[in-house]
Amino acid sequence: MTEGKTAAMTLVTNHESDDASFLADFATLSTFGATAGGGVDRQAATEPDGAQRAWLHTWLTERGFDVHYDRIGNQFGLSTTVPGAPYVLTGSHLDSQPLGGRYDGAYGVLASAHAAHRALRRWNESGETPTYNVAVVNWFNEEGCRFKPSMMGSSVFTGKMDIDDALATTDPAGVSVKTALTSIDCLGTYDGPDVAAYAEIHIEQGRGLEDSGTTIGLVESTWAARKYHVVVRGEQSHTGSTIMADRRDALLGASLLVVAARELAEKHTVFPLHTSVSEMTIEPNSPVVVAREVRMHLDIRSPDEAYLDAAAKELAESIPQIASRARVTIEQNETHGWGVASFHCAGVELARDAAESLGVRHGRVMTVAGHDSVNMKDVTPTVMLFVPSVDGISHNEGEFTQDTDVCIGTKLLADVVYRAMSGELDEGSTRT
């Protein structure tokens, strides 16, 4: 009895110590690029991004991981206990939006580091040998705010984007990815590990889990999304003296399109439809010159692919009328997009089992936002987990997830990684 009690207490103490250690590290991580409003600003390959990568490098090295950088700056921490075996890879991204939140991406990277460390400890304590090794990854430029497109690191890693195109991409100041990565000393030559499976945890960035009182979301599919680059071309003229009927106002055309996109979302109520324009480049952007050109991004998403197709068609059909009203031309090019794509059933099942055994309330969800896991699921069995976001606030300094949820998520991820290292996600494997 006494021995049993002690063992149980030790276990509890271990968990409390794990949680405290995680929260302390998360607090430290949140100091990099910290903003006055309680958020972070550490866009890809900026100085704060470099500083947090150096900190993670040290953290991993101190715990026996070998750190390598590939040719697009993805940061890998490898633990090789089974020489020659592939790796269960777990991670997310440390880069943030300008005035972004502390959790988006960074939580997933730190949870992965702690989860990999705990899984290794558990294998070590068990005296058994895992089927696979484990590796932690911090993907480069998931956010896509400084360098477009988003999910650049995982896109190159999965062969969806050409490495040379990615390295040549420039930020608005004309600095290339290659130059920026070199400046933070994160451009490497590593080819990346052989991957047996991938696991990622992320904040939900929506209110679904919170509203339903669910702690863990088991991501089973993505919403469909289409992204467009739109160019509205008018003619530069004097804002004061040019008579209204003569104007070819590109900003009027762009504004009409912003309003039309919102109206489209408002009238489509069978399935949710999200439409967004949040960035514009206005030329010449002078208070006394009618805009000659506006370039902008337009993004539409829905959980139903056919519904999204219909909405996209309706939007495209509204464009000639908008162009005519503002006397401008409007060019709409689809830059990228994805359909409703499923995550691996075996991964969802494994995560469900792990959540059940932890006694955590869970549910199947879709992801509206893109994540590196959306790329990874196309090349390897992938598990994607969500923890709640308070009020669904994200890409905002006020982004917040409760410490208890953060800690439960990390604990669950550690179990998922442990199970995946045993080969539970292998095709034909029988989970027990």
Place this chain on the structure above:
Amino acid sequence: MTEGKTAAMTLVTNHESDDASFLADFATLSTFGATAGGGVDRQAATEPDGAQRAWLHTWLTERGFDVHYDRIGNQFGLSTTVPGAPYVLTGSHLDSQPLGGRYDGAYGVLASAHAAHRALRRWNESGETPTYNVAVVNWFNEEGCRFKPSMMGSSVFTGKMDIDDALATTDPAGVSVKTALTSIDCLGTYDGPDVAAYAEIHIEQGRGLEDSGTTIGLVESTWAARKYHVVVRGEQSHTGSTIMADRRDALLGASLLVVAARELAEKHTVFPLHTSVSEMTIEPNSPVVVAREVRMHLDIRSPDEAYLDAAAKELAESIPQIASRARVTIEQNETHGWGVASFHCAGVELARDAAESLGVRHGRVMTVAGHDSVNMKDVTPTVMLFVPSVDGISHNEGEFTQDTDVCIGTKLLADVVYRAMSGELDEGSTRT
């Protein structure tokens, strides 16, 4: 007969030579900051602005004018033939919009330099002594694109703007007016001349003269104008995952306001109403973050003051509804404006007489755009002349005025300056 014929021919030759000389100088002036599209880009106190100022400095000096710079960088060329007497000042501005036209402002400065030179020659040839001296001015930063507000140089000169506020104004890169003026060596200590009268010529920047087949517009008043700084405040969030009903989209609020401003102009047809938004600053301006803030300028103008007041009231009243629809707050502050303000009757009459004696088709017009003369008319008798703009195109590389109109305008301005130097604009003077 022979002598008479020779004299007449000499006169014609003189005029042709004056015109050729003017057009040659204008072609040279147009090379400063020349753009590929046939326009110019020489924003206030940039390198091309400094270069054209140096060129004008030399031009004036070679013709006997003394060049001085005041504390806001206004460039004066003084000819003092009557020691102690005030000056008839004539000028405009050399700075341009980005990708602006060759004529806007620059035509007026060069026409003034030539007009002053010709008026002096005429006084010299007549053997008589003028009542007033003559001076040429190139006002600093009329355009207001790099440094706001517009008409900065003449506003400081006429006491409408504080010199220290003006010098401390910064461009988007954080460079102050003081630093920029120092960098082009145009920050002086001159207090400016005693002014007896002011004359300016400018392209119309509208289609009124061209459409009515009129060569010279005699500006008798301004349109009324109101300029607003508008701040739309929403909340930063994820463009993909934030549900539409939760969004507080500042760019949607701004776009609704752009559309509302245009609709206001379209429904007001009793008098013309011009409404414009042509500049926005969007924060954070990321393709995946709902905009938290948009700052923009809104400009409304009408030839009828009461009509403008009513339209301004209607616009203000539409704002709460727009704010509510986009779930944002909208702050609208009037930054400056002017009523329908008359130019001096005596000045319009003098210019009309001069146009009659040249046999040029002329008409009374209003100015929609602001000009330095709008400031000057409040402190001294002021004559403002327009020449036609082809198709009304302005603030555009395609801005154009026919050589014949350019030359007639300069000739008329020379006569106006000559007459003003004789004291014709003095209160109580009897024009002959």
